Amino acid sequence: MKVIGVEIGGTKLQATLADADSLEVIGSLRETIVPAKGAEGIRHQLEAMIRSLQSQYDVDAMGIGFGGPLDAKTGIITTSHQVEGWDQFPLADWCRERFGLPTVIRNDCDTAALAEATLGAGKGRQSSFYVTVGSGIGGGYVVDGKLMGTGRPAFAEIGHLRPGVLHSEATNTVEAESSGFGIMAEVRHILQGIASEEQADDYWELVNCCDGNIDVLTTKNIADAATNGNGIACAVLHDAVETLGWAIAQMITLMAPEVVVIGGGVSLMPEKLFLTPLKENVATYVFPPLAKSYEIVRADLGEAVVVQGALLLAKQSLA
The missing domain is CATH 3.30.420.40 (ATPase, nucleotide binding domain)
Known part of the structure; x- marks a missing residue:
């Protein structure tokens, strides 16, 4: 067949x-x-x-x-x-x-x-939660080789969690802060709101890397700047990864997967910018009895x- x-x-x-x-x-x-x-x-x-x-x-x-x-x-x-x-x-x-x-x-x-649960980074585990972090943030949960929630209008939409009770608007989501689009939007907002003489080196590094047009600034530009110690880029990525780590911790607390597989373009940032602080933030916010019950790994299948x-x-x- x-x-x-x-x-x-x-x-x-x-x-x-x-x-x-x-x-x-x-x-x-x-x-x-x-x-x-x-x-x-x-x-x-x-x-x-x-x-x-x-x-x-x-x-x-x-x-x-x-x-x-x-x-x-x-x-x-x-x-x-x-x-x-x-x-x-x-x-x-x-x-x-x-x-x-x-x-x-x-x-x-x-x-x-x-795919990741069956053939990739989650292979061999009974339960696997997949998070894609790219232009948006999505999730999928697989148990015993079967997708969960396929009969519901939405399921495992981790990107649409509201990060705290003060975020009452439907647009105030984890995705809005931690996705590639969210990260770019926040950096652009900061650049538009400060005078060039404030945080001068950080400001000009980001502005110059996109030839003065911040509308075309990319997450790669931001990651490269953060790798060089750019204060604006580092602060935005810190907040984005913390929020995502909080969200993953809530999901682990509720669904207790054996492995969390992270895919998407943002996840390909250097480990010190993304995966390492993500794991630290999940550990901070997860339900303590589940603290050593899961792994967080990068996706395998490209x-x-x-x-x-x-x-x-x-x-x-x-x-």
Whole structure:
């Protein structure tokens, strides 16, 4: 039997054909998404890719990791925050009609969580919580090889915790402070609010690294500056990592996973800026009886993680 795994993101579209038993890859296709063409443009690209893979082998099922919120029961997309035209689109039914394939759809973070728990850094553990820290922050929880909460409107959304009772607005979240976008926004806010003569060296280091246009300042710029001891960058990263550590500690206290797997672009910062202080903050805030019951590790599977999770979804659907 053969299965197809698909990743539909905001910038890339990937499809992989694999053996259903071994998940050995037979063929892969990747295309860049053009956001201006909207969801319809992505569907045209996807149709061509799936038809190409189906022309090589008989395919038995397909799994999709989608970059946005959706209803896992119905396979209907709620929305996409990157590409217009996905609102309430019945993607699972569309795939079944177009390709004649049983199709399972989960959001990309849940799909990555399944891959890391089964094939990556969480392999061999009964329970694994995956946190992706990139432009946003998402979570996924896997127990005994199964994604938890797939029948609920939302589950394991650690990025949408409010960091304390004073944060009453829905936008005052862990994601808003600790994601890549949150870190960049806070540094830009600080730079806009101070005169150049204040914190002069720190100010100019950050302004100069983006050629004076702070709107294009990146998390890599900020991490590089923090590595050099830039006070503004260090302070913002300190607060961001502390908030994320607090959130992970609350999750451990409630769900007690054996391993917490951290993925996403922000997690690739040097250990002294991110992973080491993150572990220290989790240890500070976690429920003491659980203090030595978990590990926090970096993700293993890299860019292929969502596609590998989608292949697993397809494989599980055949069981």
